[in-house]
Amino acid sequence: xxxxxxxxxxxxxxxxxxxxxxxxxxxxxxxxxxxxxxxxxxxxxxxxxxxxxxxxxxxxxxxxxxxxxxxxxx
Amino acid sequence: xxxxxxxxxxxxxxxxxxxxxxxxxxxxxxxxxxxxxxxxxxxxxxxxxxxxxxxxxxxxxxxxxxxxxxxxxxxxxxxxxxxxxxxxxxxxxxxxxxxxxxxxxxxxxxxxxxxxxxxxxxxxxxxxxxxxxxxxxxxxxxxxxxxxxxxxxxxxxxxxxxxxxxxxxxxxxxxxxxxxxxxxxxxxxxxxxxxxxxxxxxxxxxxxxxxxxxxxxxxxxxxxxxxxxxxxxxxxxxxxxxxxxxxxxxxxxxxxxxxxxxxxxxxxxxxxxxxxxxxxxxxxxxxxxxxxxxxxxxxxxxxxxxxxxxxxxxxxxxxxxxxxxxxxxxxxxxxxxxxxxxxxxxxxxxxxxxxxxxxxxxxxxxxxxxxxxxxxxxxxxxxxx
Numbered sequence: 024x025x026x027x028x029x030x031x032x033x034x035x036x037x038x039x040x041x042x043x044x045x046x047x048x049x050x051x052x053x054x055x056x057x058x059x060x061x062x063x064x065x066x067x068x069x070x071x072x073x074x075x076x077x078x079x080x081x082x083x084x085x086x087x088x089x090x091x092x093x094x095x096x097x
Numbered sequence: 098x099x100x101x102x103x104x105x106x107x108x109x110x111x112x113x114x115x116x117x118x119x120x121x122x123x124x125x126x127x128x129x130x131x132x133x134x135x136x137x138x139x140x141x142x143x144x145x146x147x148x149x150x151x152x153x154x155x156x157x158x159x160x161x162x163x164x165x166x167x168x169x170x171x172x173x174x175x176x177x178x179x180x181x182x183x184x185x186x187x188x189x190x191x192x193x194x195x196x197x198x199x200x201x202x203x204x205x206x207x208x209x210x211x212x213x214x215x216x217x218x219x220x221x222x223x224x225x226x227x228x229x230x231x232x233x234x235x236x237x238x239x240x241x242x243x244x245x246x247x248x249x250x251x252x253x254x255x256x257x258x259x260x261x262x263x264x265x266x267x268x269x270x271x272x273x274x275x276x277x278x279x280x281x282x283x284x285x286x287x288x289x290x291x292x293x294x295x296x297x298x299x300x301x302x303x304x305x306x307x308x309x310x311x312x313x314x315x316x317x318x319x320x321x322x323x324x325x326x327x328x329x330x331x332x333x334x335x336x337x338x339x340x341x342x343x344x345x346x347x348x349x350x351x352x353x354x355x356x357x358x359x360x361x362x363x364x365x366x367x368x369x370x371x372x373x374x375x376x377x378x379x380x381x382x383x384x385x386x387x388x389x390x391x392x393x394x395x396x397x398x399x400x401x402x403x404x405x406x407x408x409x410x411x412x413x414x415x416x417x418x419x420x421x422x423x424x425x426x427x428x429x430x431x432x433x434x435x436x437x438x439x440x441x442x443x444x445x446x447x448x449x450x451x452x453x454x455x456x457x458x459x460x461x462x463x464x465x466x467x468x469x470x471x472x473x474x475x476x477x478x479x480x481x482x
Contacts, residue, residue, distance in 0.1 A: 035328035035341045036130035036138075037161055040145035057133025064331035068133045068141075090338075 032092040104456025117358035130327035147357040170196040172291035172307035183208030220249030243273040247396030248403035257286030300356035375405035385470040408452035427472035
């Protein structure tokens, strides 16, 4: 099966790490990866999740009230 | 050797602090928040976990509003220089350390008005006096939580409520109290809490920071330094979000690794237990000093109303001589003089001579206090009065 991922872009690494904690608690698998160049010129990291987890991820972010810049399929 | 200089910096540290720092240097070492590789992420995780540990300890709701810096001095400078504007009025006390007083005095040159509330000779502050000093242009109350010379606790809960009632920002300098006395930024109505890592949090030097509450308008906050943050790298303009906007330059990650371990250790030990231990030793020290003829003890003389810092003088002996002889002849290490706080010494009546200061900590014992008391007794016996 092909892995289909989405990435959540954030202001900075601190935000990515905060999100990682909330996802861990919510049982959403995630990995911090360098921001894909075509999405942003930022040199930091973003949070990669499975596309199938996108809705659960967005719900978790809303409950946790963590700011993020956007979610993109890659 | 007896180390009674914990008010300057705590020592020893629990071995877990050095272990965490060595682990970082030997196994992680990368720059946090810059590159995206696994070690950089792990390094960032250490910094983030430390933010969470700090937020949890002081009950701050958002770890991303914990801004790290080198020490509490940097934190207070950020709060004062970053938020006060010409024409605004700030209220402070006559028990402040120069880390508060000097930034305020330099801001006075830039058109900020400063009122210093006179404290009692024991170092106590009447919260009502703060209330009376509020003017139409007052925007902030900036207070030391505990005196660095006599340990006296200032009434931050009462003043916090006054600040909230008058819609003022409340800045607290917790240099001497963070880790030694329970602080809850939400319950105590603290909008800005400056803390240092190397005193009662038992972490390494070069760590500290500012907790920035929700009532602080981040749009109004001017960083005191600008530069690389690892975020918004394509922009030449400083980022406008916390914590990055106030944390330019590579942070002291090795120090923060140590601080994180130290905070966990303090939390496990329990601030209430630490406080109970320190109250017992402090009262033992105060009572013992009071009983020595020729010794004058300063402050409220009640350990329940202060931290574990006690100032005294041997009549007829300069503090510098007392400190030197305590070290040379009795191996009791303390700090003498003005302790970077001329205004406090004026308040308690010891300017410009200063005092001998014993700063106790969690690792000190009843026996050490007894030995130090006996040393002071011998010195006082020999002093010319």
